[in-house]
Amino acid sequence: MDLFEYQGKQYFARWEISVSPGGVADTVEEAVTQADRAGYPVVVKAQVQVGGRGKAGGIKLANNADEARHHAGNILGMDIKGHRVNRVWVEHASDIKHEYYASFTLDRAARLHLGMVSAKGGVEIEQVAEEDPSAIARLHIDPVQGLTEADARTLVEDAGLHEEARGGAVETLMKLYRCFVEGDADLVEINPLILTPEGQVHALDAKVSLDNNAMFRHPEWAEYAATEVLDERETLARSKGLQYIGLAGSVGIIANGAGLAMSTLDVVNQAGGQPANFLDVGGGASAEVMTNALEVINSDPNVRAIFINIFGGITRGEEVANGIVEALTRVQINSPIVIRIDGTNAEQGRAILKEHESDRLMSRPTMLDAARTVVELAARGARSA
Amino acid sequence: MSIWVDRNTRVIYQGITGSAGRFYALRNQAYGTQVVGGTNPKKAGTDVEGIPVFATVKEAVAQTGATASCIFVPAPGVESAVMEAAEGGVTFIAVITEGVPAQDEARFYNRLKQDYPRVRLLGPNCPGIITPGECNIGITxxxxxxxxxxxxxxxxxxxxxxxxxxxxxxxxxxxxxxxxxxxxxxxxxxxxxxxxxxxxxxxxxxxxxxxxxxxxxxxxxxxxxxxxxxxxxxxxxxxxxxxxxxxxxxxxxxxxxxxxxxxxxxxxxxxxxxxxxxxxxxxxxxxxxxxxxx
The missing domain is CATH 3.40.50.261 (Succinyl-CoA synthetase domains)
Structure with a gap:
């Protein structure tokens, strides 16, 4: 789960990382109130989870209430790369002497934590990595030992941060690492981490991505989940406990297992179609799970045909078929359905489906056959729509 | 021949009294796997269809000669279950549980590597391992x-x-x-x-x-x-x-x-x-x- 900048800064503040005083606003008047409170000059920042806000005009400096009102009015409601701005963060503007970069993440290849620091902050770190990889200091950290102060110092020195920033940067890194581990983040990133003319090291931005698997020990994350940006289909799927990702195509997909679901997207593409979603119903395929899955697919107006792809392992083919048939009595489906059942007792399952077969419900023995059929049906559905 | 598990592998199930643990321990046993026990500190001394339940892995290993553990405990308990299995003396650990926090995984993987280099960990969030006809550990x-x-x-x-x-x-x-x-x-x-x-x-x-x-x-x-x-x-x-x-x-x-x-x-x-x-x-x-x- 990715946090908005303002949430990331509030998260950082729990580990006493230095951030600017400020507040959020959903209306122009609220923005002016927050600006008065933070003290001018202020920066009005669009809260969207996409890079390049500044270039898009989503970050503006205001020296007084009129300017704050003007900028907030422009930024609220703005569209930045398809993300609508519903909220701004207004904070006291900092004087910047130097801009740096700092982050912690998990290096999956090494199965260790990875700390990265650079003296080239304020620009996209991917760009720095490409153009001048030596400008980024990297250090692997053993998750058992954790980050030591000596490690943090090494990172800061290797990155070539200015002498006067080093003490504050080491302190910030120690806090940021604790935020990463205790805060169960997949990624914590400060870009830019600034040095002020007064010699303070300070987080001017905050990028935090939380590990959803750790939700059970962070009840306070519920407020972040409430502001998470999901499309309507994803919200419905989540409420039903399904693994769903919305895509832009016209073939609705239901499969059991993440790997098989991904593989189903692939074969639909190979057959010339475009998947409308990724949906993994997990190991079983009971009537209840199938009903939920079909309801979610049905809520997507772009879907023209549905592909149900189930491999029966411990769940046997006839149970899967009965679950699907039962689900179809509970949901009124808008699109034709193609089903492929394989694995344990697949033949019994197919026999059950055969009794219910029509031009709205078809069974195909292999994944490829099913994909070809469903893609053809989706194309036909699109033409008649 | 096979790798890592065979007909001589003696398996215990951490979380055997939970619904998934019980279901798959019994299935694995029916397949022919040597299922020798399970653990649950609150239900030590009882059994699951004849499979003895012990308080700790250490005790289970001492009593049964178990060489492997299959972990089904809920995600919050996986880190301590893995360390208990290694300390208890098994050399193969399969974690079936899904939803384990990445910070926990990073910690217990490295802790095993440093303190128990001979122990092989499989998973978390995996279906397990099967040597067909001899030993099936997990949900395959x-x-x-x-x-x-x-x-x-x-x-x-x-x-x-x-x-x-x-x-x-x-x-x-x-x-x-x-x-x-x-x-x-x-x-x-x-x-x-x-x-x-x-x-x-x-x-x-x-x-x-x-x-x-x-x-x-x-x-x-x-x-x-x-x-x-x-x-x-x-x-x-x-x-x-x-x-x-x-x-x-x-x-x-x-x-x-x-x-x-x-x-x-x-x-x-x-x-x-x-x-x-x-x-x-x-x-x-x-x-x-x-x-x-x-």
């Missing part, structure tokens, strides 16, 4: 696998593994061992570990590799195949058309930037001389061809 439907080899399977995906086992069985091809390494960010066992073990196992004469998007483990596996493995390999990578930045069910299955794409993995494997399929059925067909020409 053993009935769909044919014993005897010559194919060794290593896979990141559960259902695609079942599909591979099933299709090989349809073609009359047997499997030495099938290892499901799972799709989490910090897997205890990687493709390379399994490939090295298959390399050393004389009964395994061909290998099937099933990967998916995310990470770089398939690429590392490809490098090992190219440099060392002198056995034919067929592979399939799921997620060719997955969009960047979206987690596809598995926590590890995510393309970030240009890294982790299926294309890059397929190219690396092809470069290593691997036959790479574009769907699971074709992968089984390629495997059958390779086996016929052994």
């Amino acid at each position: 439907a053993g009935e769909i696998a044919t014993p005897g080899g010559p194919v060794g399977i290593v896979s990141r995906s559960g259902t695609l593994t079942y599909q591979a086992l099933y299709e090989l069985t349809q073609k009359g091809i047997g499997v030495t061992t099938c290892v499901g390494i799972g799709g989490d960010p910090v897997p205890g066992t990687t493709f390379i570990d399994a490939l090295q073990a298959f390399h050393a196992d004389s009964a395994t004469r061909a290998v099937m590799l099933i990967g998916e998007i995310g990470g770089s483990e398939e690429e590392k596996g490809a490098a090992f195949i190219k440099s060392t493995l002198r056995k034919p390999v067929a592979a399939y990578i799921a997620g060719v058309t997955a969009p960047a930045g979206k987690k596809m069910g598995h926590a590890g299955a995510i393309i970030s930037g240009s890294r982790g794409t299926a294309q890059a993995k397929m190219e690396a494997l092809e470069d290593a001389g691997v036959r790479v399929a574009i769907n699971p059925t074709q992968a089984a067909e390629m495997m059958a061809e390779l086996v016929r020409s052994l």
